[in-house]
Amino acid sequence: MLNIMNSIYDIRLLDDLARRETSIHRLHPLAKLLTTAVYLIVVVSFDRYEISRLLPLFFYPILIFAFAEIPVKPILKRLLWVEPFVIGIGILNPVFDPQMITFAGLEISRGWITFLSIFTKGSLTVIAALLLIAVTGMDKLAEALRMLRVPKVFVLQLLLTYRYISVLMEEVGTTLRAYSLRAPGQKGIQRHVWGSLVGQMFLRTFDRAQRVYQAMILRGFTGEYITGSNSKMRLKDFAFLAGWSLFFIIIRLFDLPMLLGLIVTGVIR
Amino acid sequence: MHMADALLSPAVGVTMWAVTAGAAAYSIKKVQEDMDEKKIPLMGVMGAFVFAAQMINFAIPGTGSSGHLGGGMLLAILLGPYAGFLTMASVLLIQALFFADGGLLAFGCNVFNLGFYTCFIAYPFIYKWFTRKGINSKRLLAACLTAAIVALQLGSFSVVVETFLSGKTELPFSTFLLIMQPIHLAIGVVEGLVTASVVTFVWKARPEILETVLRGEALGSVSLKKVLAGFTLGAVLIGGVFSWFASTNPDGLEWSMFKTAGTAELEANDGLHTSLGNLQNQTAILPDYGFKTSGNGENEAAVSKDAEKQSRSFVDAGTSVAGLVGGALTLGLAALSGIAISMVKRRRKKATTEG
Numbered sequence A: 001m002l003n004i005m006n007s008i009y010d011i012r013l014l015d016d017l018a019r020r021e022t023s024i025h026r027l028h029p030l031a032k033l034l035t036t037a038v039y040l041i042v043v044v045s046f047d048r049y050e051i052s053r054l055l056p057l058f059f060y061p062i063l064i065f066a067f068a069e070i071p072v073k074p075i076l077k078r079l080l081w082v083e084p085f086v087i088g089i090g091i092l093n094p095v096f097d098p099q100m101i102t103f104a105g106l107e108i109s110r111g112w113i114t115f116l117s118i119f120t121k122g123s124l125t126v127i128a129a130l131l132l133i134a135v136t137g138m139d140k141l142a143e144a145l146r147m148l149r150v151p152k153v154f155v156l157q158l159l160l161t162y163r164y165i166s167v168l169m170e171e172v173g174t175t176l177r178a179y180s181l182r183a184p185g186q187k188g189i190q191r192h193v194w195g196s197l198v199g200q201m202f203l204r205t206f207d208r209a210q211r212v213y214q215a216m217i218l219r220g221f222t223g224e225y226i227t228g229s230n231s232k233m234r235l236k237d238f239a240f241l242a243g244w245s246l247f248f249i250i251i252r253l254f255d256l257p258m259l260l261g262l263i264v265t266g267v268i269r
Numbered sequence B: 001m002h003m004a005d006a007l008l009s010p011a012v013g014v015t016m017w018a019v020t021a022g023a024a025a026y027s028i029k030k031v032q033e034d035m036d037e038k039k040i041p042l043m044g045v046m047g048a049f050v051f052a053a054q055m056i057n058f059a060i061p062g063t064g065s066s067g068h069l070g071g072g073m074l075l076a077i078l079l080g081p082y083a084g085f086l087t088m089a090s091v092l093l094i095q096a097l098f099f100a101d102g103g104l105l106a107f108g109c110n111v112f113n114l115g116f117y118t119c120f121i122a123y124p125f126i127y128k129w130f131t132r133k134g135i136n137s138k139r140l141l142a143a144c145l146t147a148a149i150v151a152l153q154l155g156s157f158s159v160v161v162e163t164f165l166s167g168k169t170e171l172p173f174s175t176f177l178l179i180m181q182p183i184h185l186a187i188g189v190v191e192g193l194v195t196a197s198v199v200t201f202v203w204k205a206r207p208e209i210l211e212t213v214l215r216g217e218a219l220g221s222v223s224l225k226k227v228l229a230g231f232t233l234g235a236v237l238i239g240g241v242f243s244w245f246a247s248t249n250p251d252g253l254e255w256s257m258f259k260t261a262g263t264a265e266l267e268a269n270d271g272l273h274t275s276l277g278n279l280q281n282q283t284a285i286l287p288d289y290g291f292k293t294s295g296n297g298e299n300e301a302a303v304s305k306d307a308e309k310q311s312r313s314f315v316d317a318g319t320s321v322a323g324l325v326g327g328a329l330t331l332g333l334a335a336l337s338g339i340a341i342s343m344v345k346r347r348r349k350k351a352t353t354e355g
Helices: A001-018 A030-047 A054-068 A074-092 A109-135 A140-146 A152-183 A191-218 A235-253 A256-268 B009-034 B037-055 B072-079 B081-099 B107-130 B135-167 B173-205 B206-216 B224-248 B257-267 B272-283 B300-310 B317-354
Strands: A100-103 A106-109
Touching: A001 A074, A001 A109, A001 B081, A030 A054, A030 A109, A030 A140, A030 A235, A030 B257, A054 A109, A054 A256, A054 B206, A054 B317, A074 A109, A074 B081, A100 A109, A100 A152, A100 B107, A106 A109, A109 A140, A140 A152, A140 B081, A140 B300, A152 A191, A152 A235, A152 B009, A152 B037, A191 B037, A191 B173, A235 B300, A256 B037, B009 B081, B009 B135, B037 B072, B037 B257, B072 B081, B072 B135, B072 B173, B072 B206, B081 B107, B107 B135, B135 B173, B173 B206, B257 B272
Parallel strands: none
Antiparallel strands: A100 A106
């Protein structure tokens, strides 16, 4: 119940954030999508013992947060929500790789290193995905998918699913509230009504889909979802994509924190 | 269970993307061939329905706990395999984008694990086999239960294989398998029972919905030959990509950091590095790896490869201080730049509102 309301809130929040007008929001969706793709591949391409070299990759989300004026708290909250899965699998690493190594005078098992590496990667990838939608929005992302030659059947279907999620979640929420008011103190939907409760909702949805289709036909639907904007990539969009990609590749090829550390410690010594 | 980006290697992620894109392209072709665009709104609204239905808690009799619906099997049965697969893919994409449930890179894996097995294995070969002589409640129950259990077992097995091939965790293959499969047996039973109740209800209330799908009218049916061909293609693709990675990198799937670190060290021949290298030689606790060989460019590659085999330890004491300092500085710089930009933006905004 709470879960459904939270989810509706989350979707609307990201929707609202995507409607802001900042330099990042105004960039072409394709540039942001491709940059995110390069970023994700670079993040996961690092070895499982790597932590320090992942740190320069924090620049990207932090700068996007700042330039796009995205509030940090709700995104981090979402991150905490999904992190348990990654932690659940990663936390077993110290058990299976207990070999000790010395790191800066500390005895630490290699399993903890791999766990920290997975944890860092998990945080970076999750934040990057959430930021992509928070600065782009679903309609523009769909436009980018169309430019990548994703078939219109899929894109249209994706957009319709997205459009109707909040409608159907509210319906499910109402139904569940009605159920819980009539069956107080129960933990979930009882076995004997599984079929009728979900089945009734399905039938209502099925009929709704037909009405939606008829309404769309009446308004001239021919199989194309027209968003109204069909912009081309401009110079600054290419610059955004190329600049960040170059930065990610440099991070991948060179150990920047180590170079920085060597310079600083070298100067001190 | 949703696969996460952090557990994936690029090779596995990209390969699964390719396999999933292939299956999706084929499904789109079939959907366009076999039906009019009338089904697109149906698919869209049904995707939203499954999305919402996943949030319903089902009380599991006799346990006091509750379970959830995944929905892959339900979509395959109510929409047919092709439309079901595409709908599942868009549900998973929205989950990945808005809820970070399963990452974007892992999207290919997740669609395969949760959509492919339900729509192209469990539906045509199990569900259809049980219902081949017509539908009744018992057959529907047996069909949904078996199909859901098999699909979830295959799906969780894939998660284990994908994680293992990516090589990011230390979990031994067999241990991970022994954790995953029983959990997904339980999940599969719940999924099967919920799916069976819903499908039975729909069949009793509106039998025509199920029957048109089953007859394959307007939605098409899956042929064994094509599924096998698809599987073979996938296997060849996976085999090809993996063997390519294996041959370019003696250590298998991982992109060895030593290779890149090695070239970076080779370029660093200036005084600072040499003196630091000497310092590290004196302080090295793990002498078989590190900057110890950096003065000696020729056999560096050989030594580092050797060291890679002997010890996977990632850092030695000499470099670790520099690494710690550098890492902390990097993070600090990143955070500072973010704060600075936000402050400048806020100030500018204030100036514009006041002015």
